[in-house]
Amino acid sequence: MITLKHLAEQLNVSISTVSKALHDSEEISPDTIERVKALAKHLNYKPNKVAISLKNSKTNTIGVIIPNILNHFFAKALYAIEKEASKQGYNIITCLSNEKKDKEMNSLQLLSNGSVDGFIMSMAEESQIANNVDHIKDILHQNIPVVIFDRVSESIACDKVIIDDFGAAYEATKHLLSEGRKHIVLISNIDDLSVGKLRTNGYMEALSEAANYDNKPNVIIIKTNDAIEAPIEDLFKNHPTVDGIISIDNTSGVVALQKAIKLNYKIPQDLSIIGFSDENVLQFTDPKLSTISQHTLDIGKSSVQLLVDRLKSKDQVKPIIKTIKTKLILRETTK
Amino acid sequence: MITLKHLAEQLNVSISTVSKALHDSEEISPDTIERVKALAKHLNYKPNKVAISLKNSKTNTIGVIIPNILNHFFAKALYAIEKEASKQGYNIITCLSNEKKDKEMNSLQLLSNGSVDGFIMSMAEESQIANNVDHIKDILHQNIPVVIFDRVSESIACDKVIIDDFGAAYEATKHLLSEGRKHIVLISNIDDLSVGKLRTNGYMEALSEAANYDNKPNVIIIKTNDAIEAPIEDLFKNHPTVDGIISIDNTSGVVALQKAIKLNYKIPQDLSIIGFSDENVLQFTDPKLSTISQHTLDIGKSSVQLLVDRLKSKDQVKPIIKTIKTKLILRETTK
DNA sequence: TGCTAAGTGTTTTAGTGTTATCATAATCTT
DNA sequence: AAGATTATGATAACACTAAAACACTTAGCA
Numbered sequence: 001m002i003t004l005k006h007l008a009e010q011l012n013v014s015i016s017t018v019s020k021a022l023h024d025s026e027e028i029s030p031d032t033i034e035r036v037k038a039l040a041k042h043l044n045y046k047p048n049k050v051a052i053s054l055k056n057s058k059t060n061t062i063g064v065i066i067p068n069i070l071n072h073f074f075a076k077a078l079y080a081i082e083k084e085a086s087k088q089g090y091n092i093i094t095c096l097s098n099e100k101k102d103k104e105m106n107s108l109q110l111l112s113n114g115s116v117d118g119f120i121m122s123m124a125e126e127s128q129i130a131n132n133v134d135h136i137k138d139i140l141h142q143n144i145p146v147v148i149f150d151r152v153s154e155s156i157a158c159d160k161v162i163i164d165d166f167g168a169a170y171e172a173t174k175h176l177l178s179e180g181r182k183h184i185v186l187i188s189n190i191d192d193l194s195v196g197k198l199r200t201n202g203y204m205e206a207l208s209e210a211a212n213y214d215n216k217p218n219v220i221i222i223k224t225n226d227a228i229e230a231p232i233e234d235l236f237k238n239h240p241t242v243d244g245i246i247s248i249d250n251t252s253g254v255v256a257l258q259k260a261i262k263l264n265y266k267i268p269q270d271l272s273i274i275g276f277s278d279e280n281v282l283q284f285t286d287p288k289l290s291t292i293s294q295h296t297l298d299i300g301k302s303s304v305q306l307l308v309d310r311l312k313s314k315d316q317v318k319p320i321i322k323t324i325k326t327k328l329i330l331r332e333t334t335k
Numbered sequence: 336m337i338t339l340k341h342l343a344e345q346l347n348v349s350i351s352t353v354s355k356a357l358h359d360s361e362e363i364s365p366d367t368i369e370r371v372k373a374l375a376k377h378l379n380y381k382p383n384k385v386a387i388s389l390k391n392s393k394t395n396t397i398g399v400i401i402p403n404i405l406n407h408f409f410a411k412a413l414y415a416i417e418k419e420a421s422k423q424g425y426n427i428i429t430c431l432s433n434e435k436k437d438k439e440m441n442s443l444q445l446l447s448n449g450s451v452d453g454f455i456m457s458m459a460e461e462s463q464i465a466n467n468v469d470h471i472k473d474i475l476h477q478n479i480p481v482v483i484f485d486r487v488s489e490s491i492a493c494d495k496v497i498i499d500d501f502g503a504a505y506e507a508t509k510h511l512l513s514e515g516r517k518h519i520v521l522i523s524n525i526d527d528l529s530v531g532k533l534r535t536n537g538y539m540e541a542l543s544e545a546a547n548y549d550n551k552p553n554v555i556i557i558k559t560n561d562a563i564e565a566p567i568e569d570l571f572k573n574h575p576t577v578d579g580i581i582s583i584d585n586t587s588g589v590v591a592l593q594k595a596i597k598l599n600y601k602i603p604q605d606l607s608i609i610g611f612s613d614e615n616v617l618q619f620t621d622p623k624l625s626t627i628s629q630h631t632l633d634i635g636k637s638s639v640q641l642l643v644d645r646l647k648s649k650d651q652v653k654p655i656i657k658t659i660k661t662k663l664i665l666r667e668t669t670k
Numbered sequence: 671t672g673c674t675a676a677g678t679g680t681t682t683t684a685g686t687g688t689t690a691t692c693a694t695a696a697t698c699t700t
Numbered sequence: 701a702a703g704a705t706t707a708t709g710a711t712a713a714c715a716c717t718a719a720a721a722c723a724c725t726t727a728g729c730a
Contacts, residue, residue, distance in 0.1 A: 001392075001449065001477075003715055014681050019717060029679060044477075046448040050394065051715035053385045054686050057336075061428070069417075075410045082404075082431045091450065093396070094429040096417045113381040114336065114687090115426065142336075142379075228619065255619045261596070262621050284563070284590045286597050338687055349709045354689060364707060386687035389714050449715090 002045045011035060022047075053114075061091045062307060063111040065121035067099050067151070073250055073296055074122065076278055077149065080300025081120060088308050090117075099224075101126035105135040117311050118145040120303045123153060125224065129192045131155065145310040149303045151193055159306040160321045161299050165195045168292045168326040169202030169248060172274045175328060176244040177206065179272055179335045183215050184244035185235060187252045189222035199248040199276070218242075228255050236263055243271050250277030257285055257333060273333040287332030298324045337380045346370060357382075388449075397642060398446040400430045400439060400456035402486070408585055408631055409457065411613055412484065415635025416455060423643050425452075434559075436461035440470040452646055453480040455638045458488060460559065464527045466490065480645040484638045486528055494641040495656045496634050500530045503627045503661040504537030507581050507609045510663060512541065514607055514670045516579035518550050520570060522587045524557035534583040534611070553577075563590050571598055578606050585612030592620055592668060608668040622667030633659045 008015045013032065021028045021036035022045075028036075039045075053059045062085055066074045078094065085092050093116055095107035104124045111119070119139065127133065133153050139146055140158055149161040169186075176184050186203045190196035200219060207217050218239070222231050232255055235242065245260075247253030253275025257267070265271045267287055275291040302322050310317075343350045348367065356363045356371035357380075363371075374380075388394045397420055401409045413429065420427050428451055430442035439459045446454070454474065462468065468488050474481055475493055484496040504521075511519050521538045525531035535554060542552050553574070557566050567590055570577065580595075582588030588610025592602070600606045602622055610626040637657050645652075 001715095004717095005715075015715090016682080016717075017680060020680090023717090027679065032679080048389075048449045048715050050385055050388045050449045051686090052717085054383075054389055054688095054714090055716050055718090057686070059385065064429075069404075069410050069414050070407070072405070075404050078429075079404050079431060082429060083433075086430075091428050091430075091446070093426050094399075094413070094417060095421075095426075096414060098418075109381075111426070114383045114385045251619065258619060258621045284586065284593060286593045336687095339689095340687075350687090351689080351710075352708055354687095355708090358689085362707065367707080383687050386714090387689085389686090389716095390688050390690095392714070 001048065002040075002043045003048065006043070007036065007039055007045060010039060057114075058117050058311075059115065060089060061093055061116045062304070063095065063107070063116035063119045063121075064092045065095045065097055065104055065107050065119065067097050067104075067122055067124045069096050071250070073150075073277060073294065076296040077122070077300045077303075080297040081304055084301045084304035088304060090304075090308070097124040099125040101130070101132055101135075108135055108139050112139055112142060112144055116144075118147070118307050120147045120149065120307055122149050123151040125192060128153065128194060145307060147303045147307045147310070149299055151195060153194070157319050159310060159319055161303045161306065161324065162321065163195075163294050163299070163324045163326050165198035166202040166205070168276075168294075168328075169199035169246065170206045171202075171326075171328055172246050172292055173203045173206035175330075175334065176246065176272055176274070177210050177213065179244070181244035181272060182213070183218070183239065183242050184246065185218045185220060185239070185242050187220045187222070187232065187235075187245060187247045187256060188249060189224065189226075189228060189252055190249045191221045192224065196248060203246060203248075222252065228252050229259070232256050232259050236260070245271065245273045247273070247275045250275065253277075253289055253291070254285055257287075257289055267333050268335045272335060274328070290331045290334040291329055293327045293329050295324050295326065336383065337375075337378045338383065342371065342374055342378070342380060346374060392449075393452050393646075394450065395424055396426045396428055396451045397639070398430065398442070398451035398454045398456075399427045400432055400442050400454065402432050402434050402439075402457055402459045404431050406585070408485075408612060408629065411631040412457070412635045412638075415632040416639055419636045419639035423639060425639075425643070432459040434460040436465070436467050436470075443470055443474050447474055447477060447479055451479075453482070453642050455482045455484065455642055457484050458486040460527060463488065463529060480642060482638045482642045482645070484634055486530060488529070492654050494645060494654055496637045496641065496659065497656065498530075498629050498634070498659045498661050500533035501537040501540070503611075503629075503663075504534035504581065504583060505541045506537075506661075506663055507627055508538045508541035510665075510669065511579040511581065511607055511609065512545050512548060514579070516607060517548070518553070518574065518577050519548075519579035519581065520553045520555060520574070520577050522555045522557070522567065522570075522580060522582045522591060523584060524559065524561075524563060524587055525584045526556045527559065531583060538581060538583075557587065563587050564594070567591050567594050571595070580606065580608045582608070582610045585610065588612075588624055588626070589620055592622075592624055602668050603670045607670060609663070625666045625669040626664055628662045628664050630659050630661065 004015045004018045007018045018036050021033045064081055066078055068074055082092055097104035101124055104127055128151055133156050136156055147159045152160045152162055188196050204217050220231055220235055222228055245256050257273050260271055275289045277291055278293050278296045339350045339353045342353045353371050356368045399416055401413055403409055417427055432439035436459055439462055463486055468491050471491055482494045487495045487497055523531050539552050555566055557563055580591050592608050595606055610624045612626055613628050613631045
């Protein structure tokens with residue numbers, strides 16, 4: 001690795017002269033600047049990032065903690081985070097908590113030793129179920145900024161990026177009601193998560209406000225590691241009259257669609273289905289699934305922007321909560 | 336941030352003493368060691384990673400360059416890489432080339448300034464089409480180790496992790512032939528990639544070896560950004576007698592399955608379909624897609640192991656090419 | 671003309687946090 | 701009292717940069 005020292009020795013000048021020359025300092029003669037730059041280019045000199053980080057006490061690196069990269073929502077969020085971070089001159093160190101609180105805690109601890117300037121994260125399922133957030137508060141106490149997106153906790157005072165989960169499910173339910181649906185079921189395999197509960201509440205509220213809706217709310221909860229298919233098959237067996245399904249996670253909707261097709265439901269004539277997710281590989285279903293789009297790219301981008309703003313501002317601004325608009329996208333599984 | 340200096344001042348000892356005490360040096364008295372450790376723990380001292388990296392000229396960080404994180408194969412590879420790296424005490428800096436050669440080159444350049452000890456990457460589509468690999472060779476010339484997985488180039492001499500693409504497609508084709516299929520079509524939307532070409536060759540070879548197979552090979556190539564659905568609909572329209580489909584990417588197989596169901600093909604009686612990919616969300620199709628599993632977790636894990644070995648060994652071992660076994664997994668879309 | 675003041679281009683020094691090496695002082699053996 | 705042992709401290713090095721110091725030249729002015 002070429003260093004300032006190498007350049008200085010070859011040019012018979014001091015290290016600082018080289019440093020200043022490379023920074024186009026006014027103090028250095030044009031001639032020297034030129035000679036230094038020529039040699040630097042010739043030897044493909046690159047300033048050592050580690051040394052600069054040490055000097056400046058900042059790394060221009062963001063720690064990103066993702067609960068589950070195999071979940072398309074998080075893959076897309078990571079995509080957006082990387083893109084915006086890169087644009088702003090930051091690298092990202094990626095950690096995958098795999099929904100484990102211990103791994104999440106470990107990653108925060110390991111990177112809070114000067115490795116990163118701040119964190120962007122979404123909470124692991126385990127942390128969220130137990131509302132176990134002390135490890136995150138620890139980081140904040142060390143004055144390392146944290147931005148949490150999607151899966152947040154009210155007990156942490158930091159910047160957050162969320163969507164209006166309640167409103168999104170409320171709107172989707174309203175839509176099915178407006179289609180004249182009489183038996184609307186909600187399917188969730190994320191009931192343990194904050195966002196899951198909020199979305200369920202939105203569904204409940206919309207139904208309770210509906211004047212001429214006679215059926216009781218029907219929420220089918222699928223536990224995290226259970227098979228998705230069996231409960232959905234049971235649903236169609238026990239309640240063949242179901243005519244509206246809202247899936248509030250990003251897989252059960254597509255499973256419901258597959259099963260309904262297999263059982264010869266006419267979609268959307270007999271049955272409407274609304275999923276929850278950005279467009280993704282599931283778009284290849286036929287008919288195409290109507291979904292609530294979370295605008296995942298905006299979520300990722302906003303998270304980076306909040307963090308970068310926080311890193312740049314010296315004075316303590318109080319926590320900002322940014323809500324990203326969702327959009328009900330009607331494709332072919334709704335009337 | 337708490338430093339050795341802080342501890343030293345508070346304890347009225349020198350910085351070296353503190354450092355030694357924290358490392359359980361024999362030179363330091365048990366009493367002092369205890370006092371130092373107590374205070375360190377109390378103040379939550381963590382050795383500054385950046386300073387240690389500077390001192391040791393190594394970062395324990397791996398740069399990972401992924402062509403497309405929205406592709407399930409790469410998401411899973413990243414998952415495996417992160418897991419193994421974490422186990423071996425390395426962090427990963429993730430860069431997404433988004434199939435662009437420029438972004439790939441940029442990431443390599445930006446991180447080759449001491450930010451990472453080595454790279455794990457899979458080549459961007461652009462780089463691979465043009466066999467544009469000088470930027471990767473540059474890194475190798477700087478003595479920074481690189482491991483390339485899946486999408487490789489023969490003109491680069493470095494460690495690689497690949498699968499037997501030819502053999503995998505050959506075996507799958509053989510299987511369909513053994514089912515007595517008479518019109519086997521191959522669908523590919525990765526014809527520009529090295530792996531795509533190899534897989535296609537495997538299919539061709541298997542067919543050419545088949546004694547009583549009368550149809551010509553039929554390869555449907557879908558260009559990267561084109562819609563997948565139209566060519567597949569055309570296939571069924573123009574060749575309704577198709578009775579075997581091999582998809583060598585990880586999406587077209589599931590689209591073919593959807594379309595076939597819609598057209599009332601009985602699967603697998605009338606038509607067998609084999610996809611190419613690990614299990615993923617697509618497992619929710621009904622019937623379940625038979626696939627060639629790439630053992631993506633092994634690919635990621637092996638990549639990390641090769642890199643770590645390379646980083647640890649002083650002497651130049653010549654490049655290692657590791658081939659991961661694939662497995663034909665027969666589910667419900669094959670007889 | 672001679673002195674100071676200002677300007678120019680460079681080097682020296684110090685500091686970022688850590689650790690390895692060498693030095694030193696105090697205590698203990700013999 | 702010389703030598704060994706024990707505990708601690710000082711220094712240098714990693715690569716870099718900001719600030720201070722240093723020569724040297726030139727300009728301004730009595």
